[in-house]
Amino acid sequence: MENIAFFTSIIIIAFGVLQIILFFKVWGMTNDVRKIKNKTVxxxxxxxxxxxxxxxxxxxxxxxxxxxxxxxxxxxxxxxxxxxxxxxxxxxxxxxxxxxxxxxxxxxxxxxxxxxxxxxx
Missing domain, CATH: 1.20.58 (Methane Monooxygenase Hydroxylase; Chain G, domain 1)
Incomplete structure (x- = not known):
């Protein structure tokens, strides 16, 4: 039972880190979209x-x-x-x-x- 809790906590931490990375990537992409929009429009x-x-x-x-x-x-x-x-x-x-x-x-x-x-x- 203790192994399952440890494994689950590792997975939750990994997903948390991945969500933080994804957040910053999406944030960076919004700046790129603004630049492209301003360039074409x-x-x-x-x-x-x-x-x-x-x-x-x-x-x-x-x-x-x-x-x-x-x-x-x-x-x-x-x-x-x-x-x-x-x-x-x-x-x-x-x-x-x-x-x-x-x-x-x-x-x-x-x-x-x-x-x-x-x-x-």
Whole structure:
């Protein structure tokens, strides 16, 4: 009987230590999620700020990065791509029009899902 109580207490202590470790890991992950959220959500805002400051090249780089990220995301499912790609192109044409002439993305280069999957797979 004494052995069972000792074994049970060891297991309880081990689970307690694991819960403490898990708590700190989850806490650290919430900070990572906040950083990722701020990076993606505010990216259009950051591009707009760069345009206002006169840094059109920097804004164009931000738009290119966001376009590629969204392109890869919608290319994961064929139906999503066919439905959402035209909307994506219109959105980025509008955003790029804020930069003026000389800033454009070649949307026809990756207008079909197999062109993207050839690179990402």
């Amino acid at each position: 505010n990216s259009f805002n950051e591009a707009h700020k760069q345009i206002i400051l006169g840094n059109k090249d920097k804004a164009f780089e931000i738009y290119q990065r966001l376009y590629v990220e969204e392109l890869i995301k919608i290319s994961e499912l064929k139906l999503d791509f066919e439905e959402n790609y035209p909307k994506l192109v219109e959105r980025y044409k509008y955003e790029l029009s804020k930069l003026g002439e000389g800033y454009s993305i070649d949307f026809s280069e990756y207008n079909e899902i197999h062109k993207i999957r050839r690179i990402t797979d």
